[in-house]
Amino acid sequence: MATEPGVNVGVAIYDALAAFQSGQVQAGIDELSAALRGFTDAGSVRQAAVACARLGWAFETYVGNRTAARVWFRRAARLLRDEPDCLEQGWVAIAGAGCDVDDPSELRSKAELALDRARRFGDVNLEAKALADGGLACVQAGEVTEGMFMLDEAIALWCGPADDRDAAAMGVCSFFTACYFSAEFDRASHWVDDLRRVGLIGPAPGPGVLLNGHCAAVQATALIELGRWSEAESLLARSIAEFEACMPIPSWHPAIALADLRIRQGLLADAEALLVGKDAHMQALLPVARLHLARGEVDLAHATASRGLRMVGSDRLRGVELLALVAEAELAAARVEAARAACDELMKRARGLDVPRLRAQASRAHALLLAASGDLAEAISTMEQALDAVPSGLPVLRVELLLGLVRLHEKAGNRAAATVEVARATSVLAGLDVALPARDTALLQRFARTAPPTGTTALLTRDGAVWSVSCDRVRVRLPATKGLRYLAELIRAPGVERHVLDLVDEVEGVAVDGPDRHHLGDAGELLDSAARRAYRHRVEELRTAVEEALADGADDRAAGLQRQCDVLVGQLASAFGLSGRSRTASSAAERARLNVTRSVRTAVARIGAELPAAGQVLDRRIRTGLYCAFEPAADDPVRWIVQS
Numbered sequence: 164m165a166t167e168p169g170v171n172v173g174v175a176i177y178d179a180l181a182a183f184q185s186g187q188v189q190a191g192i193d194e195l196s197a198a199l200r201g202f203t204d205a206g207s208v209r210q211a212a213v214a215c216a217r218l219g220w221a222f223e224t225y226v227g228n229r230t231a232a233r234v235w236f237r238r239a240a241r242l243l244r245d246e247p248d249c250l251e252q253g254w255v256a257i258a259g260a261g262c263d264v265d266d267p268s269e270l271r272s273k274a275e276l277a278l279d280r281a282r283r284f285g286d287v288n289l290e291a292k293a294l295a296d297g298g299l300a301c302v303q304a305g306e307v308t309e310g311m312f313m314l315d316e317a318i319a320l321w322c323g324p325a326d327d328r329d330a331a332a333m334g335v336c337s338f339f340t341a342c343y344f345s346a347e348f349d350r351a352s353h354w355v356d357d358l359r360r361v362g363l364i365g366p367a368p369g370p371g372v373l374l375n376g377h378c379a380a381v382q383a384t385a386l387i388e389l390g391r392w393s394e395a396e397s398l399l400a401r402s403i404a405e406f407e408a409c410m411p412i413p414s415w416h417p418a419i420a421l422a423d424l425r426i427r428q429g430l431l432a433d434a435e436a437l438l439v440g441k442d443a444h445m446q447a448l449l450p451v452a453r454l455h456l457a458r459g460e461v462d463l464a465h466a467t468a469s470r471g472l473r474m475v476g477s478d479r480l481r482g483v484e485l486l487a488l489v490a491e492a493e494l495a496a497a498r499v500e501a502a503r504a505a506c507d508e509l510m511k512r513a514r515g516l517d518v519p520r521l522r523a524q525a526s527r528a529h530a531l532l533l534a535a536s537g538d539l540a541e542a543i544s545t546m547e548q549a550l551d552a553v554p555s556g557l558p559v560l561r562v563e564l565l566l567g568l569v570r571l572h573e574k575a576g577n578r579a580a581a582t583v584e585v586a587r588a589t590s591v592l593a594g595l596d597v598a599l600p601a602r603d604t605a606l607l608q609r610f611a612r613t614a615p616p617t618g619t620t621a622l623l624t625r626d627g628a629v630w631s632v633s634c635d636r637v638r639v640r641l642p643a644t645k646g647l648r649y650l651a652e653l654i655r656a657p658g659v660e661r662h663v664l665d666l667v668d669e670v671e672g673v674a675v676d677g678p679d680r681h682h683l684g685d686a687g688e689l690l691d692s693a694a695r696r697a698y699r700h701r702v703e704e705l706r707t708a709v710e711e712a713l714a715d716g717a718d719d720r721a722a723g724l725q726r727q728c729d730v731l732v733g734q735l736a737s738a739f740g741l742s743g744r745s746r747t748a749s750s751a752a753e754r755a756r757l758n759v760t761r762s763v764r765t766a767v768a769r770i771g772a773e774l775p776a777a778g779q780v781l782d783r784r785i786r787t788g789l790y791c792a793f794e795p796a797a798d799d800p801v802r803w804i805v806q807s
Contacts, residue, residue: 178194179191179192179193179194179195179198179217179221180217180329183221183225183370187411188225188411188412191225192222195214196218198214199211199214202214208242208243208246209242209243209246209249209251210251212242212243212251212255213239213251213254213255215235215236215242216235216236216239216254216258217258219231219234219235219236219258220259220260220329223260224259224333227412227415227440227441227443227444228725229443229444230709230713230721230722233713233718233721234718234721234722236255239255239258240255240256243255248280249280250280250281250284252276253277253279253284253286253289253293254277254289256273256274256276257273257277257289257293257296259333260333260336261295261296261300261333261334261336261340262299262336262337262445263444265474265475265478266474266477266478267299267300267301267303267304267476267477267478268300268304268477270296270299270303271301271304273296274293274294274297275297277289277292277296278290278293278294278297281293287324288325288330289330290320291316291330291331291334292317292327292330292331292334294313294314294316294320294334295313295317295318295333295334295335295337296337297310297313298310298312298314298337298338298341299314299337299338301313302344303341303344303478303479304479305479305480305515305516307345307347307516307518310341311345311347314337314338314341317334317338318338318354318357318358321334321335322357322358328363328370331363331370332373335363335374336373336374338351339351339377339380339381340377340446343380343384344480345480345518346519346520348381348388351378351381351382351385352385355378358374358378366405372409373406373410373415375402375405375406376403376405376414376415376416376417377415377416379399379402379417380399380402380416380417382398383395383398383399383402383417383421384423386398387420387423387427387559388520388558388559388560389556389558389559390558390562390592390595390596390597391595392428392596393596395424396421396424399418399421400421402417403417403418403421415441416446418437418438419437419441419446419447419450421437422434422437422438422447423453425437426450426453426454426457427597428598428599428600428660429457429600429601429602429659430660430662430665430790431454431458431665432662432663432664432665434454435454438450438451439732439735439736440729440733440736442467442702442706443706443728445474445481448470448474449471449484449485449488451467452471453488455467455699456495458668459495460699461492461495461496462492462700463696463699463700463703464488464492465489465492465493465496468486468488469489470707471485472485472486474710479512479513479516480518480521483512483513483516483524484521484524486506486508486509487509487524487527487528490505490509490528490531490532491528491531493505494531499535502531502532503532503536506528506529509525509529510525510529519552519554519557519560520560522549523552523560523563526546526549526552527546527564529545530543530546530571531567533545534571539571539574540575542571543571546567546571549564550568558591558595559595559597561591562591562592565584565587565588565591566588568584569581569606572584573609573610578610582610584610585606585610588607589611598659598660599659601652601655601656601659601661604656604657604658604659605656619634619635619776619777619800619801620801620802620803621633621634621774621801621802621804622634622804622805622806623647623650623651623654623805623806624805624806625643625651626640628642629641629642630642630647630651632770632773632774632777634774634776634777634801635774639773639774641766641770641773644765644766645671646761646763646764646766649670649762649791650763650766650781650785652666652670653666653763653785653793654793654803654804654805655805657794658792658793658795659792660790660791660792661791662790662791663756663758663789663790666755666759666791667759698731698734698735699735701731702731705731706728708724709724709725712724753789756787756788759787760787760788760791763785763791764787767781767785776800776801777801780795780801780803784799784803
């Protein structure tokens, strides 16, 4: 395998890289550690620095431990501090993946140093990596055109004379990251065939399968924006399966992209299972903050997005998305002036950005602020202007803005205008393959222009301490049960899958200050809402503490905090099982499945005993299990409605 020209990395490093490529992560780390000891004993400072940098890369890429990675990168830089200008300084400066350097100012500075050493010492592999990292830094700073040109040049070198596969893997990762955040999906597609031709993307263990997953995540994100959600889901599921079939670590980029899709669908527990343990990294931090906000955990969403803002520094692209989340969280907490400050900074970062999705997010946040400040007319005008600026090639974004416009008209009491915008949204949705969350589905139903149903209608209504069910002029009253409440949640959102843990949260609520009713872990009882919330808060506190310790240079303290965080993350993950779909008999999700299924089926049976025709439709159309749904058909003899 090719490596940095001029650097005698030794047999141990060659063996380490071979081990990583075959998926033997621990063996690779052991080989690098042995190489470091040998170089240190021999007084080979530059080679020891390269070994340290490689260890940082291994912990960052294969272990996912950013704390350990930063410690090794810092040690590598310290070893070369007093050395004269040399090639190794360039390789150490950009030893990690560019997409894992949060602040673009820091990334640009390191890339410029590496590019200088590459061109002075004639190393085309280092030059390509420096161009990729520098290009990503430019894109993140809002200089999209210049940055993408640099990234194109780097990719061209890797499809030509540059032959260091490990450096190429990290650089191509930077390329895909830039394409993702700037929505340059066509540019990513342009290079995919060439990258496959030279073997940089593929299902083989090592860097190839990592890039294969990253490529799939970018392609799936484009499909999601186009409203082709089933196709995106299939692509991501296939990519995750390919990765986990040949690597002993969880999938990364495709899992994060799938989690983002699950949040859009309202499948929040499934999204959390995919994201658990990944929220130390910026790629996952944005969807994690969105997940908290979708759950109504406003303070946690604010804390996560604020941590992200501290991490990304001058990054304009990710900064816009994070500030939009901060502003929305502030509004949800009725902190209007704090939301105004976030919006002011948001508009500043978004000014001049040629990324329609980000401009739309900024305008939407501004419209929400105007509405909260009492200026509904200006809020509606701002949302309409944002909608007019969205290209026709982004239909899902158009739907999101239309739904925001519906909510503003509803708040203004203008039902006629809301109905018109629902009709527009419904027209766009008719050509898309999407599954909206329950909240959006309910909004569409409130204002839908539909023909009167031809069949019989059954109404399920909460009436104080009891429920009433009416159909064909027959009305019966049933005692309130959790099963009826679960049933009502499913009927309110026909066709939408709900994870059993989401149903439990919705029906039982979150006891903010109450004691935990159950224990955590695979062998314990169901992890309730209060316990899960407490664990999420503690993990976020530890993430912040780790970042602060690293910034202070307190590496030992950071490592200790990271170990505490890892323990909590492992315990939280055990409640979900792999991808939220584990059927382990002792898992929390399995216990919830049994309880919800039993409760729902009992409720359906009670309804069927009183109203046989209506009950038969429910019996056929209610799907229970780890994921539950109400899936009515157009020709059902009874149409079910929940009346609030």
